[in-house]
Amino acid sequence: MRLDFLNRLQKELSVTGTALHEAVVSIAERVNRKVQILRLHWQASSVLERIDAVSHELGHQIVDQIAHRSSEHHPIDPDLSEVNGTINRATTRIQTLKQSLVELDVQIRQLKLETIHEDLLRLQQDLSQRSAGIERVLIPQRSAAVGQRIGDVPRSSSIHIATVMRGPFLLAPAEDLTFRTGDIVVLMGGQTELDHLSLWFSRRRHATSSATQSA
Template identity: 40%
Template sequence: MLSFELLARIRKELSLTGSALYETIVAIAERVNRKVHVLRLHGQATTILHQIHTIHQHVGQRIATAASAPAGGFHAQSPSDPGPLEDIVRVAAERIKGQRAALQLVERQIRELKIELAHEDLLTMQRELGLRDAAIERVVVVRGAPVIGHPIGEFDLPPTTHIAAVFRGPFLLPLSDAMTLRPDDIVILVGLRHDLTHWLPYFQRPAASKTA
């Protein structure tokens, strides 16, 4: 017969396993919800752009009508006419201004959600790399570093270490073997910890007698 102590331990293990499973399910659900929200925001942005296009089209049609009308004909308006051309353009400009403000808000929300998703991906990647004694390092290239001025294709990096990305100011640069680094570039390195420890000084310290 099982002892009460053993039953208590089994119950505790089952409880912990259940909690971990629940947390995993919640995390997946939150990520899916974020992706669905991003898709919805993209749909809103498309709708706003379509509305702006429709306003432009309407104003263009009114201007074309005014240009083709006989002298004074455009001002002979019916009771249902919304008003002079100047009023139409003014109202359209106000509507477009409002739509653009809404579009900027949607775009900002999309960027924030994508940053959250990217942050989660990085955390997941860091955990997985940690299990393999690997890491991601963000390093700022200092002035006079040995790597400056050399094509990155010439770097004698080990097979387990790679340059994953290079930022110059706010811009993500397209990677190529011919790219050369500049001071203040931000380099994202991925590799085994001992290889990164060996290579980081080439980015972080001014050159003495060593070359990349």
Template identity: 35%
Template sequence: MTTDFLARLRHEVSLSVVGIREMVLATADRVNRSVQTLKLHWRASTIADQTDTLHHQLGTALADLLARDTETPPDAVDAATRAATAQRLLADAAARTRLLKRDLAHVESLIRELELEALRDDLLKIQHDLSARGLSLRRITVAPQSAADGRPVQDLPLEPPIRLVALLRGPTLVPSPESVVLRPGDVVLLLGPSAAVHHTVAHFIEQDRVPA
């Protein structure tokens, strides 16, 4: 009996150590991702400041050229020189602005990638929490000629445990969707017991594809 107890104790301690290690690694990964995101936001802010400074310097230089014209009427040669100077300033500013915009676009793409990684982690945690409780979150697109097509959300025959937690129409999250009439292409998020959600899918898909 003592041997069995010690074996179980070692097993539980081993599982605890593994769990703690995974938790520490996950926490370190989140912290590292947050630090990277903050650095990238700082970089994006710096690029925006550099762009503003560049435009301010260009405006000051052009204003100085115009001020010279008003103080001393230029001859033809002087006017051509100043026009060439203005063109050079504009071309240089345009080239530098394009480079800054390219850098900013790259930084913003890196920020989006980090945010997507964080979102995937959050969704996996949500899915794990729901599965542990026998629940499911299902994303469904309303199909043409389905039972839900043309019906208000409040008239859908959803079983009491099931909730329609969100309705997406195109790029828009529809607020208070209860009275909204569903149409093909709408995306609904259903939350409820896994078995009940599975059977509810039939209301949103084509009739010849209803799951058994």
């Protein structure tokens, strides 16, 4: 009996240690992700400052070039070739900086989506322990849900619409929010009710119309 007790204790300690290790790793990954987001925000801010600096520098160069030609009593070139060259060089620099800004924005959004996905997984695990679940339902083209409002969703009181993911944005589930193709609806509630409601979102519009006509 003592041996069984020791084996059981060792197993429980192993499980506890594994859970603790997973928790520490999860926290470390989350902190690291937040640090990366802050770093990318700082880089984006730096790029914006450089774009402003290039714009200011361009203005000063144009004024100096025109003033220099005027002070030397030279007629200003009708096609302003020197000024055009300055503008073209500045435009190229600004376009390069803007491309860097776009790439930073993509990285920031990706990290934020990873954080959201991690939160949803953790919430799903918590709900599963309570005989409930969480579903992410993608609204396909020609779905009966397209054009419908959240207030029109036939759901029981046990079903909660947590949010609507539209591209990189999380939308508050207001009753007058209208669904669009490609929206991801995050649902929480009992698993049976979730399964029925998922079918409502996936039904095609023509099938709904046929059912209405036959009625």
